Amino acid sequence: MTPILEVQGVTKDFGGLRANNDISFSVQKGELLGLIGPNGAGKSTLFNCVAGVYNVTAGHIFFDGREITNKKPYEIARLGLARTFQIFVASGDLSVLENIMVGSFLRTHSRSVAKQRAEEIIDIMELGDHVDHWVSELPVAAQKRVAMATALATQPKMLLLDEVAAGLNPTEIDGMMALIRQIHYDMGINVMLIEHVMELVMNISHRVIVLDSGNLIAEGKPEEIKQNPEVIKAYLGERFVAQQRREGA
Amino acid sequence: METLRNIFDFSDFPRKDVAVFGLFCVFLFIFPLIPHSSFSMATMIQFLMFALYGMGWNTIGGYGGQVDLGKAQFAGIGAYTTAVMLIRWNVPFWVSAPIGMGFAIIWSFVIGYPLFRMRGHYFAIATIATSLVLLDVFQVWDFVGGAQGLEIPLKKMPSFLYLQFRNDAYYYYILLFLFFIGFFYINWFRKSRLGFQLRAIKDNEEVARSLGINAHWCKIKAYAIATSFVAVVGSFHACYNFNIEPEDIMSLDLSILIAMMAMVGGAGSLWGPIIGAAVLVPLKSYLGSWLGGKAGLAGLDLVIYALIIMVIAAFEPRGIWGIVEKARRKRT
Ligand SMILES: Nc1ncnc2c1ncn2[C@@H]1O[C@H](COP(=O)(O)OP(=O)(O)OP(=O)(O)O)[C@@H](O)[C@H]1O
Ligand SMILES: [Mg+2]
Numbered sequence: 001m002t003p004i005l006e007v008q009g010v011t012k013d014f015g016g017l018r019a020n021n022d023i024s025f026s027v028q029k030g031e032l033l034g035l036i037g038p039n040g041a042g043k044s045t046l047f048n049c050v051a052g053v054y055n056v057t058a059g060h061i062f063f064d065g066r067e068i069t070n071k072k073p074y075e076i077a078r079l080g081l082a083r084t085f086q087i088f089v090a091s092g093d094l095s096v097l098e099n100i101m102v103g104s105f106l107r108t109h110s111r112s113v114a115k116q117r118a119e120e121i122i123d124i125m126e127l128g129d130h131v132d133h134w135v136s137e138l139p140v141a142a143q144k145r146v147a148m149a150t151a152l153a154t155q156p157k158m159l160l161l162d163e164v165a166a167g168l169n170p171t172e173i174d175g176m177m178a179l180i181r182q183i184h185y186d187m188g189i190n191v192m193l194i195e196h197v198m199e200l201v202m203n204i205s206h207r208v209i210v211l212d213s214g215n216l217i218a219e220g221k222p223e224e225i226k227q228n229p230e231v232i233k234a235y236l237g238e239r240f241v242a243q244q245r246r247e248g249a
Numbered sequence: 250m251e252t253l254r255n256i257f258d259f260s261d262f263p264r265k266d267v268a269v270f271g272l273f274c275v276f277l278f279i280f281p282l283i284p285h286s287s288f289s290m291a292t293m294i295q296f297l298m299f300a301l302y303g304m305g306w307n308t309i310g311g312y313g314g315q316v317d318l319g320k321a322q323f324a325g326i327g328a329y330t331t332a333v334m335l336i337r338w339n340v341p342f343w344v345s346a347p348i349g350m351g352f353a354i355i356w357s358f359v360i361g362y363p364l365f366r367m368r369g370h371y372f373a374i375a376t377i378a379t380s381l382v383l384l385d386v387f388q389v390w391d392f393v394g395g396a397q398g399l400e401i402p403l404k405k406m407p408s409f410l411y412l413q414f415r416n417d418a419y420y421y422y423i424l425l426f427l428f429f430i431g432f433f434y435i436n437w438f439r440k441s442r443l444g445f446q447l448r449a450i451k452d453n454e455e456v457a458r459s460l461g462i463n464a465h466w467c468k469i470k471a472y473a474i475a476t477s478f479v480a481v482v483g484s485f486h487a488c489y490n491f492n493i494e495p496e497d498i499m500s501l502d503l504s505i506l507i508a509m510m511a512m513v514g515g516a517g518s519l520w521g522p523i524i525g526a527a528v529l530v531p532l533k534s535y536l537g538s539w540l541g542g543k544a545g546l547a548g549l550d551l552v553i554y555a556l557i558i559m560v561i562a563a564f565e566p567r568g569i570w571g572i573v574e575k576a577r578r579k580r581t
Contacts, residue, residue: 073455074459074462082460102446102462
């Protein structure tokens with residue numbers, strides 16, 4: 001098996017703060033990888049290093065057989081690595097359809113082709129009711145789907161999702177889970193996701209890696225991760241306690 | 250074929266808008282035929298010039314969201330190219346205008362590359378600075394007449410080639426022709442790949458970059474497009490006025506008026522620059538002629554412009570067109 005994404009010894013410092021410390025992992029083609037860890041662990045930073053938003057302090061990153069270390073975000077997007085942002089802000093000048101067309105314009109110069117591809121994705125993402133709305137007018141769940149749809153419209157080989165289930169209710173989480181499965185299996189786009197919503201990430205990931213204070217502390221199948229004492233101590237413990245408290249209340 | 254269709258595609262606007270614009274176009278066509286004063290003709294010519302300036306500004310400033318306050322330098326490059334080539338080598342307007350446009354585009358690349366490394370207010374201030382520097386250069390450059398500027402010699406006969414007419418209606422129709430080229434170009438541009446990419450950059454530059462958009466290069470391209478519009482109007486200005494002075498064609502006033510008209514009308518919309526010029530040019534003309542006779546009130550027009558900018562910025566950053574759209578959304 002060949003990895004689609006390979007991260008080798010990536011370190012990222014912000015001044016004196018080490019947000020990622022010597023992180024190595026790889027994602028195989030067809031593998032759905034989850035990335036979890038407590039707040040401030042460095043998960044988004046790692047995505048930003050992979051996607052070229054930040055230059056790494058040390059280490060190498062390979063995507064689809066090519067080195068992409070410290071390439072610019074738009075170069076990496078053109079190679080077929082798409083991503084969503086944890087905080088999605090759209091000032092609202094573009095409608096949902098137009099937003100998604102921006103993505104599809106990456107692969108074509110023709111307005112009609114861009115529109116047609118955007119409409120296909122709108123169908124898949126079930127955004128048909130919202131095409132003419134401004135993104136800022138939509139409920140959170142729909143906004144997250146627009147962000148995903150826009151990234152998908154660039155026709156990527158791999159998609160990085162940063163907390164797309166945050167702020168969703170249980171029904172919406174189920175919908176999101178089905179959607180991610182559809183993207184990964186039916187559309188054949190490798191998904192890697194950062195997620196705090198355990199029922200989602202533990203359900204759909206083939207493998208999970210865990211960050212804590214910038215270090216990769218564990219990696220394995222979801223069942224193994226759930227039982228890993230170090231992970232429970234650093235992260236799952238507080239999560240489970242919080243969840244039990246919620247369920248008890 | 251698709252391009253041709255897209256140029257004339259207004260399907261995203263309500264029918265009513267297109268009808269109103271159509272009526273307005275009819276008015277523009279017949280205006281010289283109905284009785285008018287020379288003052289109102291001069292005002293209409295100013296309106297068309299500023300509508301074109303504003304349409305150009307709107308590509309980078311409106312759709313791209315990069316507030317450019319240095320457009321006068323490109324009007325100057327166009328005007329000077331046309332004037333110098335005519336005076337020294339007897340080159341017709343229709344040849345010198347594209348050459349002036351070429352010079353202006355080259356200059357826009359030269360300064361655009363570093364300018365677009367800056368964002369927000371820094372960018373706006375830097376555009377002012379570059380324009381003022383070029384103004385200084387032209388004021389001491391003897392080849393182009395220094396601070397005195399240039400006087401264009403009159404031909405014996407009216408000439409279409411040199412844009413010299415006895416009757417302002419000819420200037421008017423040539424400008425109207427340029428206006429429609431510009432208008433339909435922008436109608437295509439706003440829904441082109443570059444148009445979409447610019448709007449995405451304005452929305453959120455980081456997201457745009459993650460979608461494969463080279464934001465820096467897109468802005469430079471849009472800046473060159475904006476520049477082309479402004480340079481051609483500058484060339485026209487030289488022929489229409491028979492004389493150019495650096496303090497006039499390359500002034501900060503002109504740069505600010507261009508940006509202001511587009512913003513007042515509605516930055517980032519097709520109609521915005523036209524509305525802005527239609528409202529502010531007559532105001533500017535009448536204020537100018539009214540204040541001209543009152544020595545103590547000089548500068549009051551600037552105060553009024555400043556007030557308008559503050560009101561727009563405070564209540565509706567998307568200008569008059571933004572107010573119209575808001576009212577519509579409320580009704581539905
Ligand atoms: N641009 C930046 N400049 C300086 N420090 C940063 C920057 N981005 C992140 N950090 C710091 O790096 C650390 C890791 O942040 P990061 O956003 O990667 O965490 P995270 O794992 O995504 O957390 P969360 O689950 O809350 O999203 C934090 O301490 C954060 O304050
Ligand atoms: Mg994060």
